[in-house]
Amino acid sequence: MKATIRSVAKLAGVAPSTVSHYLNQTAPLSAATAKNVEQAIAALNYRVNLGARNLRLRKTNSIGVVIPNITSPFFGEIAAVMENKLWEKGFQTLLCISERSPERELSQVAHLVSRQVDGILLVYCSQKSRVAETLKNISVPVVFVDRRVPDQYSVCTDNFLGGRLAARHLATLGHRVIGLLCGEPSVENVAERIEGFELELRRFGLEVPEAYKVKGRQDLQLGLRITDLLQLEPRPTAIFATNDIVAIGAWRKLVESGFRIPRDISIVGFDDIAVSRFLVPPLTTVAQPSREIGGKAVELLIDLVQAGDSVKPPENVILAPTLQVRGSTAPLKKGGVDGKAIDGRLPQKTKSVSQHKSRRPSTNG
Amino acid sequence: MKATIRSVAKLAGVAPSTVSHYLNQTAPLSAATAKNVEQAIAALNYRVNLGARNLRLRKTNSIGVVIPNITSPFFGEIAAVMENKLWEKGFQTLLCISERSPERELSQVAHLVSRQVDGILLVYCSQKSRVAETLKNISVPVVFVDRRVPDQYSVCTDNFLGGRLAARHLATLGHRVIGLLCGEPSVENVAERIEGFELELRRFGLEVPEAYKVKGRQDLQLGLRITDLLQLEPRPTAIFATNDIVAIGAWRKLVESGFRIPRDISIVGFDDIAVSRFLVPPLTTVAQPSREIGGKAVELLIDLVQAGDSVKPPENVILAPTLQVRGSTAPLKKGGVDGKAIDGRLPQKTKSVSQHKSRRPSTNG
DNA sequence: TTGAAAGCGCTAACAC
DNA sequence: GTGTTAGCGCTTTCAA
Numbered sequence: 001m002k003a004t005i006r007s008v009a010k011l012a013g014v015a016p017s018t019v020s021h022y023l024n025q026t027a028p029l030s031a032a033t034a035k036n037v038e039q040a041i042a043a044l045n046y047r048v049n050l051g052a053r054n055l056r057l058r059k060t061n062s063i064g065v066v067i068p069n070i071t072s073p074f075f076g077e078i079a080a081v082m083e084n085k086l087w088e089k090g091f092q093t094l095l096c097i098s099e100r101s102p103e104r105e106l107s108q109v110a111h112l113v114s115r116q117v118d119g120i121l122l123v124y125c126s127q128k129s130r131v132a133e134t135l136k137n138i139s140v141p142v143v144f145v146d147r148r149v150p151d152q153y154s155v156c157t158d159n160f161l162g163g164r165l166a167a168r169h170l171a172t173l174g175h176r177v178i179g180l181l182c183g184e185p186s187v188e189n190v191a192e193r194i195e196g197f198e199l200e201l202r203r204f205g206l207e208v209p210e211a212y213k214v215k216g217r218q219d220l221q222l223g224l225r226i227t228d229l230l231q232l233e234p235r236p237t238a239i240f241a242t243n244d245i246v247a248i249g250a251w252r253k254l255v256e257s258g259f260r261i262p263r264d265i266s267i268v269g270f271d272d273i274a275v276s277r278f279l280v281p282p283l284t285t286v287a288q289p290s291r292e293i294g295g296k297a298v299e300l301l302i303d304l305v306q307a308g309d310s311v312k313p314p315e316n317v318i319l320a321p322t323l324q325v326r327g328s329t330a331p332l333k334k335g336g337v338d339g340k341a342i343d344g345r346l347p348q349k350t351k352s353v354s355q356h357k358s359r360r361p362s363t364n365g
Numbered sequence: 366m367k368a369t370i371r372s373v374a375k376l377a378g379v380a381p382s383t384v385s386h387y388l389n390q391t392a393p394l395s396a397a398t399a400k401n402v403e404q405a406i407a408a409l410n411y412r413v414n415l416g417a418r419n420l421r422l423r424k425t426n427s428i429g430v431v432i433p434n435i436t437s438p439f440f441g442e443i444a445a446v447m448e449n450k451l452w453e454k455g456f457q458t459l460l461c462i463s464e465r466s467p468e469r470e471l472s473q474v475a476h477l478v479s480r481q482v483d484g485i486l487l488v489y490c491s492q493k494s495r496v497a498e499t500l501k502n503i504s505v506p507v508v509f510v511d512r513r514v515p516d517q518y519s520v521c522t523d524n525f526l527g528g529r530l531a532a533r534h535l536a537t538l539g540h541r542v543i544g545l546l547c548g549e550p551s552v553e554n555v556a557e558r559i560e561g562f563e564l565e566l567r568r569f570g571l572e573v574p575e576a577y578k579v580k581g582r583q584d585l586q587l588g589l590r591i592t593d594l595l596q597l598e599p600r601p602t603a604i605f606a607t608n609d610i611v612a613i614g615a616w617r618k619l620v621e622s623g624f625r626i627p628r629d630i631s632i633v634g635f636d637d638i639a640v641s642r643f644l645v646p647p648l649t650t651v652a653q654p655s656r657e658i659g660g661k662a663v664e665l666l667i668d669l670v671q672a673g674d675s676v677k678p679p680e681n682v683i684l685a686p687t688l689q690v691r692g693s694t695a696p697l698k699k700g701g702v703d704g705k706a707i708d709g710r711l712p713q714k715t716k717s718v719s720q721h722k723s724r725r726p727s728t729n730g
Numbered sequence: 731t732t733g734a735a736a737g738c739g740c741t742a743a744c745a746c
Numbered sequence: 747g748t749g750t751t752a753g754c755g756c757t758t759t760c761a762a
Contacts, residue, residue: 002504004755015733020757030731045502050480051425052755055416055738065460070435071445071639080436083462087473092480095430095460097448108452115415115457137410139367220643248643255645274436275640278585278613280620369739380749385741395747417739420754 003044012040023048054116062092063301064112064120067145068100072245073273074290075123078145081294082121089302091118102126106134113138119301121145128188141304141311145297146189148316153304155297155317159189162286162321163196163240166268169284169323170238171204174332175266179229179236180208181246183218190218190242193270193286197240212236223249230257237265237332244269244276244285251279251328262330272324281327289319368409377405388413419481427457428666429477429485432510433465437610438638439655440488443510446659447486454667456483467491471499478503484666486510493553506669506676510662511554513681518669520662520682524554527651527686528561528605531633534649534688535603536569539697540631544594544601545573546611548583555583555607558635562605577601588614592622602630602697609634609641609650616644616693627695637689646692654684 001007005023009016014033021027022037029037040046054060063086070076083093094117098105105126112120119141124131128149135142135152144154170178178201183190201207211232216222223246229236241247247269254261261267261281269276272287296317304311366372370388374381379398386392387402394402405411419425428451435441448458459482463470470491477485484506489496493514500507500517509519535543543566548555566572579594581587588611594601606612612634619626626632626646634641637652661682669676 005757006755016756017734017758018732021732024757026758028731033732047475047479049420049755051416051420052738053757055414055420055740055754056756056758058738060416062459069445070448071438071441073436076436076441079460080434080462083435083460084464087461087469092476093460094427095444095448095458096452097445099449104452110412111457114412252643252645275643278617278640279644280617370741371739381739382741382750383748386748389741391742393747398747414739417754418741420738420756421740421742423754 003041003046004049005046008037008040008044008046011044012036058116060092060116060118061090062094062115062117063298063305064094064096064109064115064117066096066098066105066108066112066120067123068098068125070095070097073275074243074271074288077290078123078294081291082298085295085298089298091302098125100125102130106130109134109138113140118305119143121297121301123147141301143297143301143304145293148188148318150316151314153300153314153316155293155300155319157189157288157293158318158320159192160196160199162270162288163193163198164200165321165323166193166240166270166286167197167200167204169325169329170240170266170268171201171206173238173266173329175238176206176332177234177236177238178206178208178212179226179232179239180213181222181226181229181239181241181250182213182215183222183242183246184215187218193242218243218246220245220249220252222246223251224253226250226253227257230259238329239265239267241267241269244271244273244283247283247285247328248275248279251283261328263333266329266332268329270321276324277326279328284326284329285324286321287324288321292319368406368411369414370411373402373405373409373411376409377401423481425457425481425483426455427459427480427482428663428670429459429461429474429480429482431461431463431470431473431477431485432488433463433490435460435462438640439608439636439653442655443488443659446656447663450660450663454663456667463490465490467495471495474499474503478505483670484508486662486666488512506666508662508666508669510658513553513683515681516679518665518679518681520658520665520684522554522653522658522686523683524557524686525561525564527635527653528558528563529565530686530688531558531605531635531651532562532565532569534690534694535605535631535633536566536571538603538631538694540603541571541697542599542601542603543571543573543577544591544597544604545578546587546591546594546604546606546615547578547580548587548607548611549580552583558607583608583611585610585614585617587611588616589618591615591618595622595624603694604630604632606632606634609636609638609648612648612650612693613640613644616648626693628698631694631697633694641689642691644693649691649694650689651686652689653686657684 005016005019009019019037022029022034065082067075067079070079086093094112096108102125121143123145124147144152146156148154148156182194185191214225214228239250241250247267250267259265269283269285272285276283276285370381370384374384384402387394387399430447432440432444435444451458459477461473467490470489486508488510489512509517511521513519513521547559550556579590604615606615612632615632624630634648634650637650641648641650
């Protein structure tokens with residue numbers, strides 16, 4: 001049988017409350033009894049039952065983390081940062097992966113509440129309205145992550161600014177014909193990125209015609225559809241993808257098709273996932289401050305948890321992304337569009353010699 | 366105040382046990398009382414307190430997962446698979462990231478036990494001996510993941526076989542001069558991969574001289590050190606890296622330096638992380654059965670949890686990896702070593718025309 | 731400085 | 747069918 005505070009007390013010849021005092025240093029014990037208790041604990045290999053303690057204290061020192069997935073690098077990093085910070089602050093992480101299922105997400109939140117978590121960090125995937133409704137019946141503090149919810153606590157990236165950064169970068173490089181690989185605009189974060197991107201472009205007197213926008217689910221497949229853009233006339237000289245996975249899909253298709261990045265075409269992503277740096281050339285991208293997001297969200301939640309009644313008013317923390325300029329973008333070549341074109345699946349290199357020659361002068365010199 | 370089973374009982378005009386029976390369907394209730402209870406629950410927005418229930422039942426339906434990190438794709442996928450399967454089986458995941466700190470890992474395990482988890486899934490990072498010792502004082506079932514521990518339950522990849530698969534692939538492609546980018550052999554998994562690799566090579570009458578082995582921590586940096594191998598004479602025509610991250614480091618350095626993969630050099634990785642497929646050319650690699658590992662580990666643990674006293678004897682489940690042949694490997698070119706060499710940081714292409722010509726026949730035809 | 735007793739919210743005999 | 751009662755293992759007044 002597992003040792004309890006009673007069995008320890010009995011062996012030490014003291015009362016259970018004395019053992020409790022010893023454990024929690026909530027009353028001074030005589031050196032003799034302290035030693036007795038200590039020995040009894042060691043002898044029985046006693047470990048406090050946190051479940052029982054939590055029941056009594058009405059506090060579990062645990063936080064629920066609900067997230068669509070953790071294999072995607074962005075969410076994975078956020079989850080990792082959260083767990084780390086929570087552990088350091090003495091909280092256990094109860095992880096729930098919703099797998100982008102609204103039903104699952106809702107039942108996970110309900111379950112966590114039932115488990116008496118002290119708070120919840122939520123990257124929701126359901127409708128904003130539905131989430132808000134669910135929360136009315138919930139008594140524990142919730143901090144929304146990577147989603148902004150009015151009148152609630154939330155921490156997220158300034159996606160609008162991110163879009164603007166990307167646009168400004170491409171525009172100042174001289175690009176005038178720009179294509180867009182964008183996720184579904186129903187996703188708020190995506191919509192904001194596009195909005196920011198287009199607004200900033202307009203400041204440069206530019207715009208992206210509808211034909212130059214490829215839309216779909218934000219995954220690798222969407223990136224591969226860059227072929228659609230490559231057939232347009234004039235061909236875009238730069239691409240903005242609303243996340244790095246999409247950008248990598250495009251990058252891959254371009255490299256496979258014999259295009260040279262950034263000489264033939266520049267490409268900007270969003271997120272700055274770890275892979276982006278590995279590519280050759282590495283991807284220029286708008287870096288989400290994922291560490292800051294996770295860290296700030298935990299801090300905010302713990303504040304809330306510890307606030308008791310003196311809760312501060314809802315707060316939407318919006319953190320600025322930063323542009324990571326790397327090898328996948330370059331100034332527009334003078335002389336306009338080169339001779340490359342996509343013909344079915346295979347590129348036909350109508351070599352314009354002058355261009356091929358000037359590649360990587362240092363290796364050919 | 367939060368609703369309890371008592372407050373519900375009072376409102377419904379019944380005894381607390383009746384409410385409990387209603388909740389757990391542990392006794393038939395008359396339709397009338399059932400409805401009463403139901404209404405009271407709804408009126409008070411009552412949710413069962415799982416902490417209290419768990420205390421009473423001495424079962425928490427929770428499993429601790431301790432893992433070195435989750436941002437590395439391999440561990441991330443394993444963690445994700447586990448959480449999913451655990452959730453489906455009705456268990457909550459308590460996530461602990463050890464960040465490769467043995468002390469932290471140990472205290473996390475202790476903490477989980479204190480929280481009365483029903484079992485632990487452990488990818489340990491400390492010494493095997495230390496872990497084994499810790500476990501002696503632990504009463505909950507533990508399943509080791511990605512590590513083999515004699516006389517304990519464990520699930521892992523057949524790393525030895527993985528090494529052999531890589532070797533056989535390269536050898537049958539005709540490669541004779543092969544380099545190794547290997548993690549520290551003190552890591553058991555790494556040692557096994559190398560062992561298997563070299564054993565299989567010997568069957569082909571081949572071996573890897575010490576000079577052709579670059580050793581270090583398994584990260585991107587190690588891969589970049591492929592430059593050391595490229596300066597050897599004869600230059601290796603193929604490389605085996607003990608994981609994909611290292612392989613990608615090498616891949617990157619090769620591409621940057623103007624080498625063509627697989628024409629100039631073939632490269633094989635280990636793990637099959639998602640990125641590997643994105644590269645151009647995509648990486649040939651030994652795929653770990655990460656989904657199977659995670660799934661099997663959960664099944665084994667749940668069996669153990671539910672077994673009670675009829676525990677089955679310790680079992681080391683070893684799952685076979687599979688070779689994913691992709692674009693980064695190709696048959697050795699006849700004519701032996703080509704003329705490339707590393708001169709400082711930049712490669713000098715002493716083009717041997719016959720080789721350049723036959724590249725990618727489909728695009729040149 | 732230590733102990734007795736009550737109770738956190740729940741379940742499960744066992745009566746009725 | 748339903749209620750009474752006794753804990754699960756812990757903390758915490760309050761008294762001694």
